[in-house]
Amino acid sequence: MSREMICINCPMGCRLTVDDTDKSNIKVQGNTCPRGVTYAVNEITSPKRMVTGSVKVDGGTIPMVSVKTREAIPKGLIFDSLELLKTVTLKAPVHIGDVVVADIGGCGVDFIATKNVEAV
Amino acid sequence: MRNINLVIVGGGPAGLAAAKAAYDAGERDILILEREAELGGILNQCIHNGFGLHTFKEELTGPEYAARYITEVINRNICYKLNATVIDVSNSKVVTYVSAEDGLVQLQAKAIILACGCRERPRGAINIAGMRGAGVFSAGTAQKLVNIDGYLPGKEVVILGSGDIGLIMARRMTFEGAHVSAVVELMPYSSGLNRNIVQCLNDFDIPLYFSHTVVDIKGKDRVEGVVIAQVDEKLQPIKSTERLIPCDTLLLSVGLLPENELAKNAEVQLSNTTGGAVVDENLMTNVDGVFECGNVLHVHDLVDFVSAESENAGKCAVDYINGIAPCRDKTVISCTNGVRYCVPTVLNRDEHYAPQSFKMRVANVFKKVELAVLADGVKIYGRKRPVVAPGEMENITLTAEQMQTLKQAKTVEITLIKGEVK
Numbered sequence: 001m002s003r004e005m006i007c008i009n010c011p012m013g014c015r016l017t018v019d020d021t022d023k024s025n026i027k028v029q030g031n032t033c034p035r036g037v038t039y040a041v042n043e044i045t046s047p048k049r050m051v052t053g054s055v056k057v058d059g060g061t062i063p064m065v066s067v068k069t070r071e072a073i074p075k076g077l078i079f080d081s082l083e084l085l086k087t088v089t090l091k092a093p094v095h096i097g098d099v100v101v102a103d104i105g106g107c108g109v110d111f112i113a114t115k116n117v118e119a120v
Numbered sequence: 121m122r123n124i125n126l127v128i129v130g131g132g133p134a135g136l137a138a139a140k141a142a143y144d145a146g147e148r149d150i151l152i153l154e155r156e157a158e159l160g161g162i163l164n165q166c167i168h169n170g171f172g173l174h175t176f177k178e179e180l181t182g183p184e185y186a187a188r189y190i191t192e193v194i195n196r197n198i199c200y201k202l203n204a205t206v207i208d209v210s211n212s213k214v215v216t217y218v219s220a221e222d223g224l225v226q227l228q229a230k231a232i233i234l235a236c237g238c239r240e241r242p243r244g245a246i247n248i249a250g251m252r253g254a255g256v257f258s259a260g261t262a263q264k265l266v267n268i269d270g271y272l273p274g275k276e277v278v279i280l281g282s283g284d285i286g287l288i289m290a291r292r293m294t295f296e297g298a299h300v301s302a303v304v305e306l307m308p309y310s311s312g313l314n315r316n317i318v319q320c321l322n323d324f325d326i327p328l329y330f331s332h333t334v335v336d337i338k339g340k341d342r343v344e345g346v347v348i349a350q351v352d353e354k355l356q357p358i359k360s361t362e363r364l365i366p367c368d369t370l371l372l373s374v375g376l377l378p379e380n381e382l383a384k385n386a387e388v389q390l391s392n393t394t395g396g397a398v399v400d401e402n403l404m405t406n407v408d409g410v411f412e413c414g415n416v417l418h419v420h421d422l423v424d425f426v427s428a429e430s431e432n433a434g435k436c437a438v439d440y441i442n443g444i445a446p447c448r449d450k451t452v453i454s455c456t457n458g459v460r461y462c463v464p465t466v467l468n469r470d471e472h473y474a475p476q477s478f479k480m481r482v483a484n485v486f487k488k489v490e491l492a493v494l495a496d497g498v499k500i501y502g503r504k505r506p507v508v509a510p511g512e513m514e515n516i517t518l519t520a521e522q523m524q525t526l527k528q529a530k531t532v533e534i535t536l537i538k539g540e541v542k
Binding site: 008054078082096114 | 295313315
């Protein structure tokens with residue numbers, strides 16, 4: 001199958017035409033530099049995204065604390081990971097780096113806090 | 121009235137970096153005034169990642185980036201006041217603030233750094249016709265409601281403006297369970313980063329309509345829908361293309377304006393192009409001892425650039441406090457041929473020759489151009505760029521030698537030399 005893609009490596013934003021009929025030999029056109037090929041192949045074989053969000057905190061100076069995935073997770077897990085966040089309520093104090101949800105959907109990546117919330 | 125050497129208005133990224141640099145330059149009598157209940161400014165609500173690649177060589181979220189600088193400020197025991205709103209800055213450098221704790225306080229400062237950021241353009245600034253039902257928010261307000269307060273301001277959303285905040289909010293609203301039916305952009309291009317179009321819209325099949333705008337808002341008590349229309353090349357809506365999109369919420373991401381009400385009180389001269397102050401390479405305004413940095417000066421793309429600029433302002437403010445006399449003889453930098461503005465706006469014709477960075481924006485999308493600096497009409501610096509766009513701030517750094525040539529020149533010009541123009 002042939003598809004269109006915008007490379008997100010730099011401001012050029014090259015419009016790529018990607019042919020992935022043969023998964024072991026993905027053909028990329030429209031790129032200006034080699035990074036376009038790497039981007040396209042990763043997008044097709046294992047697209048990943050960082051997910052950020054916020055969860056409730058009890059007994060803290062503010063009602064919510066921001067969180068992120070420690071690293072990018074498979075794109076297909078985005079909405080499942082967000083559902084997990086809704087089930088969590090933390091207790092203040094919370095510190096940057098504290099694990100909020102461990103091993104999201106078995107992918108090995110944790111949600112961690114990105115803000116310090118002191119207890120009142 | 122209490123005397124104080126350096127007052128910094130604003131405890132966001134600009135104020136924090138300025139305070140840190142001023143301390144490191146030897147100043148100890150510093151006070152940061154912050155109107156919110158915590159330091160960090162707008163970074164606190166920017167919970168997405170992508171901050172700090174330049175400064176820390178890693179991708180942080182907004183709150184993490186803020187925390188790094190807050191730690192620096194706290195480790196240095198720099199004084200700050202929270203919930204303290206500055207209501208006036210005078211030409212003679214008297215700062216007036218109010219807080220529930222202190223009441224109304226006046227401080228006589230030796231130097232002031234205005235680091236109070238920018239504001240979003242509201243509905244009134246773009247004159248959208250229609251009803252006045254609830255459900256019209258600026259994107260940043262919605263961001264605060266969702267990320268800080270934990271409220272979802274709507275379920276069926278249309279976003280006007282495809283700047284980065286609009287794009288980020290399209291993804292955030294989707295993440296939080298809302299449905300974003302469209303992002304509508306007046307221009308034929310987005311001022312947001314391509315990576316945000318991919319990550320925030322394409323990933324979730326959110327349509328982006330270029331050359332479209334919102335012409336009417338329906339709904340008496342609550343927004344019930346917006347009418348969008350295509351615009352012609354003069355950006356005028358085309359009647360026959362109007363169509364109704366049902367929604368309960370309209371988010372506006374239609375630009376940011378530096379917040380210079382305090383600067384105006386202090387009789388600071390403002391630039392018509394940036395909305396910020398006219399500053400020299402020391403980031404000092406026309407009022408001796410009053411400095412500006414960060415988004416109050418000009419709207420930046422990346423917080424990393426705000427931090428770097430503000431550290432420079434902090435250092436220069438300390439030089440001023442220590443008695444280095446301001447230079448009176450200035451050259452205005454002229455921006456031509458598609459360069460919209462440059463910061464610094466003026467150059468001191470002094471004999472201080474140090475490497476200097478210049479930040480600028482272009483007025484349109486141009487391909488295959490050379491960004492050039494001319495001293496008395498002669499090119500002293502050129503940088504080829506495959507593409508320049510209004511949404512991407514250009515940054516060039518000149519050497520001490522080039523600065524010497526520039527400072528001795530009668531005219532200084534920053535221009536675009538165009539090859540093939542699209």
